[in-house]
Amino acid sequence: MTPHQPDFQPPASGQNTPAPQPGYPVYGQGGYGVYQPQQQYYYPAQGGYYPMYPPPQMSQKPQRSAYRLTLGIISVIALSLLLLGGFVFVAISGLDYLTGSPLGSAVALFVLLITAMLGGGGVGLYFAIRAIANKSSAAARFPPFYIFAALTVAVFAAGFAIKLTALPPSGITVSLLIVLSGVMPALTILAFTVNRLGNPTTWRRLWMSLLSGMFLATLIALILELTASVVLAIWFANGPGAFNSNILNNSSSVLFTLLIISVVAPLVEEGFKPIGPVILIGRIRTPAEAFALGLASGIGFNIFETIGYISSGQADWIQVAFERVGAGLLHGVGAGMATLGWYYIFRGKGVRLRALKGIGAILYAIMQHALFNGSNLLGLVPGPIGNALNYPIYFLGMYETTQIFLFFGIYILIAFMLLKMTGALRLKPTNKTAENAQISAESSILTRNA
Amino acid sequence: MNNYTQQQPYPQTYGGQPYMMPRIQRPPAPPAESPAGSGKHIPLILTIISITVTIAAIALAMYGSSLAPAAPSVTGTQIYSSSLLVNDGAWNFHSTQYSQCAFTSQGLDSIMQQTAPFDMASCNLTMTISLPYQLRVTVQPQNILSNSLEAAVYLSQNIRFVISAQGTYDIEGLTNKGNWVSFQGGTSIQWHTSGAQANSLQFDVSSNGFSVATNGVITDQITGLNFGGTSNVGLGAVAGVNPSEALFTDFAVYSQN
Numbered sequence: 065m066t067p068h069q070p071d072f073q074p075p076a077s078g079q080n081t082p083a084p085q086p087g088y089p090v091y092g093q094g095g096y097g098v099y100q101p102q103q104q105y106y107y108p109a110q111g112g113y114y115p116m117y118p119p120p121q122m123s124q125k126p127q128r129s130a131y132r133l134t135l136g137i138i139s140v141i142a143l144s145l146l147l148l149g150g151f152v153f154v155a156i157s158g159l160d161y162l163t164g165s166p167l168g169s170a171v172a173l174f175v176l177l178i179t180a181m182l183g184g185g186g187v188g189l190y191f192a193i194r195a196i197a198n199k200s201s202a203a204a205r206f207p208p209f210y211i212f213a214a215l216t217v218a219v220f221a222a223g224f225a226i227k228l229t230a231l232p233p234s235g236i237t238v239s240l241l242i243v244l245s246g247v248m249p250a251l252t253i254l255a256f257t258v259n260r261l262g263n264p265t266t267w268r269r270l271w272m273s274l275l276s277g278m279f280l281a282t283l284i285a286l287i288l289e290l291t292a293s294v295v296l297a298i299w300f301a302n303g304p305g306a307f308n309s310n311i312l313n314n315s316s317s318v319l320f321t322l323l324i325i326s327v328v329a330p331l332v333e334e335g336f337k338p339i340g341p342v343i344l345i346g347r348i349r350t351p352a353e354a355f356a357l358g359l360a361s362g363i364g365f366n367i368f369e370t371i372g373y374i375s376s377g378q379a380d381w382i383q384v385a386f387e388r389v390g391a392g393l394l395h396g397v398g399a400g401m402a403t404l405g406w407y408y409i410f411r412g413k414g415v416r417l418r419a420l421k422g423i424g425a426i427l428y429a430i431m432q433h434a435l436f437n438g439s440n441l442l443g444l445v446p447g448p449i450g451n452a453l454n455y456p457i458y459f460l461g462m463y464e465t466t467q468i469f470l471f472f473g474i475y476i477l478i479a480f481m482l483l484k485m486t487g488a489l490r491l492k493p494t495n496k497t498a499e500n501a502q503i504s505a506e507s508s509i510l511t512r513n514a
Numbered sequence: 515m516n517n518y519t520q521q522q523p524y525p526q527t528y529g530g531q532p533y534m535m536p537r538i539q540r541p542p543a544p545p546a547e548s549p550a551g552s553g554k555h556i557p558l559i560l561t562i563i564s565i566t567v568t569i570a571a572i573a574l575a576m577y578g579s580s581l582a583p584a585a586p587s588v589t590g591t592q593i594y595s596s597s598l599l600v601n602d603g604a605w606n607f608h609s610t611q612y613s614q615c616a617f618t619s620q621g622l623d624s625i626m627q628q629t630a631p632f633d634m635a636s637c638n639l640t641m642t643i644s645l646p647y648q649l650r651v652t653v654q655p656q657n658i659l660s661n662s663l664e665a666a667v668y669l670s671q672n673i674r675f676v677i678s679a680q681g682t683y684d685i686e687g688l689t690n691k692g693n694w695v696s697f698q699g700g701t702s703i704q705w706h707t708s709g710a711q712a713n714s715l716q717f718d719v720s721s722n723g724f725s726v727a728t729n730g731v732i733t734d735q736i737t738g739l740n741f742g743g744t745s746n747v748g749l750g751a752v753a754g755v756n757p758s759e760a761l762f763t764d765f766a767v768y769s770q771n
Contacts, residue, residue, distance in 0.1 A: 170701055202553025207561040215568045222572040226579050232704045232731060237578020240571035248568070267553060378681040378701065379729065380708040456710070463710035 131346065132195060139192035139272065143185045146279060150181025171235035172242035172375040176368070179243070180278060188275050191268040201268035204356075206255035216248040216389075223382035227461045232379050239375075245385035246371040250363045250392040253482070257359050257396070260486040264352040269344060273357040276340025277364030277399065284336045285329075285365075292328040296320060322441055330433035334426070337365050337399040338406060345410050352489040354411075358403025359396040366395035383462045390475030394436055397482050398429040404489075405429070432481075436474050443467050585716050585727030590648060590770035594641060598622040598763045606638045613750065621654055621763040625661060626753040633694065635668040635748025637762075642744045646720040648768040649747060653677070654761035656709040661751075665760035668748035669719055670741055675726055676752050677715070681705030683726075685736050694752075698736060704728040712763070719745065 153174060191201065223245060226233065258270070300320055341348065341357035348354045370388045377384035405425030412418035443453040443465065453467040596602055598621045605622070607615040613626045615636035624636045649667070656663045656679040663679035672688035684699035705728050706713050716727040723737035747767070751760040 202556070205553065205557050207557040207564075211561055212564065215564055218568055218572065222575060226575060232729070233575055233578030233582055235701075235703045237581070238575045238703070240567070241575040244568060244571050248564075251564070267556070376680060376707065378703050378705045378707045380706050380711070383708055463708055 135343070136192050136196035140189060140196065142280075143189040143192055143275075146181050146185035146275075147189065150178055150185060153178045153181060170375045172239040172381075173372055175239040176243050176246075176371045176375075180275075180368075184271075184275055184278070188271055191271055195268060201266040203263045204258055204265050204267045204270045205263050206251075206258050209252050209256035209259065212248055212252040212255050215244075216252055219244045219248050220382065220386065220389075223385065224460050227379075227382050238381075242374055242381055242385070243371055245382065246367055246374055246388070249389045250367050250370070250396070253392040253396050254360060254363045257400070257482065257486055258356050261352045261356050261490045264350055265356050269341075269353075269357055270360050273340045273344075273360040274364040276343075277337055277361035277366075278368045279364075281333075281337045281339050281361065281365050282368045284339070285332050288332045288336075289324070289328055292332070293324060296323055296328075318441065318444060322438065325437040325440065326434045329437055330430045333365070333395075334398050334402050334429040334433055337362050337395065338403040341399075341403045342406050345406055348407055348411065350489075351404055351407055354407035355400040355404045355485060355489050359400035361403070362396040362399025363392055365399065366392045369395070380462075383464075386462065387464075387468065387471065390472065390478070393475055393478040393482060394433065397478050397485070398433050400482075400485070401425045401432075402429040404485075432478065436471075439470055439474060440467075442470065583732040585730050585732055586648070586718050586725075588648065588768055590768040593643065593647075593767050593769045594639065595766040596764075598765050604640055606640050608634055608636050608638055608748075610636075612753070615750070618761070620658060621761045622749060622765075623759065623761050624749060624751040625757065625759045626664070626751040627757045629753045633750075633752070634671075635666065635674075635750040637750060638668075638746065638748040639765075639767075642746055643767055644744050644769060644771055645741055646718070646770045647745070648770065649715075649717040649719065650764070650766045650768075651715050651749065651762050652764040653713045653715060654763060655679075655706070655712055659759045659761060661757045661759035662754070663760060664752045664754060664758035665762070666750045666752045667715060667717065668746075668750065669717060669724060670745045670747075673739060673741070675715075675717070677702070677705070677728075679709065680707055681728075683733070685726075685734070687739075697739075698734065700734060702728045702733045704731045704733060714764075 156174075194201065219241060222241060226238070232238075258265070297320075300316060338358045338361055340361050341354065344357065345354075348357065370385075370391050373388060374381050374384045402425065405422040405428075408415055408418045408422035408425065412422065415421065443450055445453075453465060453470060455466040457464050457466060457468075594604065596604065598617070599619065601617045605615075605617075609615060612628050613624070613633075613636040615622065615624045617623070622637055626633070626636070649669070651667060653663070653665045664676065665678075666674050666676045668674045674686050674688075674694065675683065676686060677683040681702045681704075682699070683702060684696040686694040686696050688694055714729055716730075718725045718727075719741065721741050721743070723735065723739050725735035726733050749760070749762050749765075751758045
């Protein structure tokens with residue numbers, strides 16, 4: 065007999081004695097990201113002694129949350145509609161093919177929609193059904209971001225090679241390359257962020273956020289921006305005067321365009337891009353997760369919008385793709401910051417100056433978007449600024465102006481912001497052992513709670 | 515009777531204090547969680563899918579490029595050619611309160627303020643061309659225009675080809691009521707939309723239809739039309755919501771008779 069195994073007998077009967085339980089994991093359960101060993105040890109419940117010390121906690125099956133169940137059911141309905149929409153697009157595309165009217169590079173948008181609706185919606189439906197069934201989801205881990213960066217380079221190299229050396233292929237044969245020219249840069253940013261933050265969320269949440277940005281946020285933004293455009297157009301007709309947003313050759317046209325792209329678009333888009341993560345805000349556990357989910361939502365929005373732009377480029381699609389290669393930074397970091405702001409406002413109890421931080425993060429997202437969009441009009445400024453931005457340059461078969469350097473300068477600034485934010489928010493293990501423990505803990509907890 | 519009274523006392527291992535909570539060692543950590551269900555293979559799967567799809571997309575685009583139908587080469591006799599930078603007297607201007615046509619230093623400029631019934635070409639070539647023939651013209655880009663680019667090439671008095679700055683085109687016919695209706699249309703992936711690059715159009719017209727090529731690649735073709743034996747060709751702009759404009763250069767016609 066060892067000193068630690070008292071030799072006493074359990075009551076024979078009539079006692080409400082908990083059954084011996086298997087050993088409990090030693091990793092923290094009360095929140096992931098920090099290694100938290102169990103503070104309350106229990107006496108090993110081996111046969112032959114009475115568990116008179118604090119009994120081990122029962123290994124509990126995750127409780128079904130009504131909130132989660134409701135969200136799951138809504139998601140199943142919404143994603144089923146998305147799948148249905150995908151089939152409708154297949155039918156439309158088939159009809160278009162049969163009637164023989166070419167779509168040009170716009171066929172890429174159809175390819176994206178069909179792929180995202182059927183593939184993305186299908187995966188989303190799988191996640192939603194598993195959520196209803198109280199099944200777990202694994203921690204989201206991406207391949208290293210440089211793999212996507214290398215594939216981005218490959219896609220753009222092929223695009224430029226076709227533009228410079230070959231006849232433009234038909235829309236259908238180039239459509240996949242067009243889609244990838246929008247998707248690969250976006251995945252680079254998403255992979256970099258999620259991995260650098262220490263994989264703070266699950267595939268289910270990430271996927272749902274991506275889909276919400278791609279379909280829900282774009283739909284709301286489209287409706288609101290169109291409505292605002294109509295209202296402004298009516299106001300302009302009665303006030304500032306006639307305008308043509310395609311030809312910015314008078315003050316009314318410039319003012320109208322400025323209001324749309326630098327006021328309406330930032331407010332609407334930064335307001336609604338994080339709609340998916342904000343719905344989940346009560347279940348988001350850390351600022352890092354809030355930022356990652358927000359960024360995923362923004363990336364979803366960006367993929368849809370960017371491929372919409374690229375697919376309208378026709379023979380110049382690669383030029384549009386090149387100009388928008390950093391658009392994922394704009395939309396992703398913006399939505400990430402906005403979601404972080406909402407997280408601080410709703411869940412930031414104990415955080416110093418939480419309201420200020422929350423509102424500040426949301427305002428940052430809006431201002432970043434407004435400044436980027438507004439910079440498009442700087443070339444109209446008369447004098448040396450306009451002249452400097454309108455100097456024509458020709459490279460890789462593209463006719464650009466020096467304004468392209470302004471856009472890429474802003475992309476670099478936003479990338480720097482992303483680097484700083486992910487550095488500040490990421491999980492920080494103190495040493496290698498703790499890091500390993502943390503990864504296991506995250507996996508364990510994420511699979512339970514997702 | 516209390517069962518506890520019959521139990522053996524704890525061994526006196528802690529300084530002789532009975533019933534003291536035994537000091538236990540923290541149980542060793544269990545082995546790491548089984549990777550099953552933790553999605554550890556997902557990054558690898560994502561990598562493989564991404565690389566495969568990228569290679570497939572590049573191969574498909576390259577293959578598609580090799581299949582692009584090139585426009586027919588120049589055949590026949592050149593019966594008219596002009597840079598359209600100067601007025602050579604071969605053009606007739608049909609100007610109304612809605613439309614105008616003028617030679618400028620940048621080309622033949624047509625502006626249409628708004629749509630009107632029986633819209634006609636504002637710039638008409640005076641010669642009559644016998645079929646079949648080939649027509650070539652360059653459309654200057656949006657950036658040098660003051661209005662939205664909507665170019666129209668009239669292949670006869672009641673058949674025209676209209677294309678916008680975005681590369682969206684329509685082949686239209688004139689009805690008896692004076693309205694232009696679309697026979698067929700689409701978007702040309704060969705069209706430069708950047709606003710800084712000119713686009714070339716080529717029409718190969720026969721008695722019952724024509725093919726159109728943009729920037730050297732056949733974009734569309736139509737049959738079932740009746741051109742008769744000769745055509746009057748013209749250039750112009752087509753107004754939409756806003757006034758439109760088209761600036762043409764390098765016009766040439768080749769008769770294939």
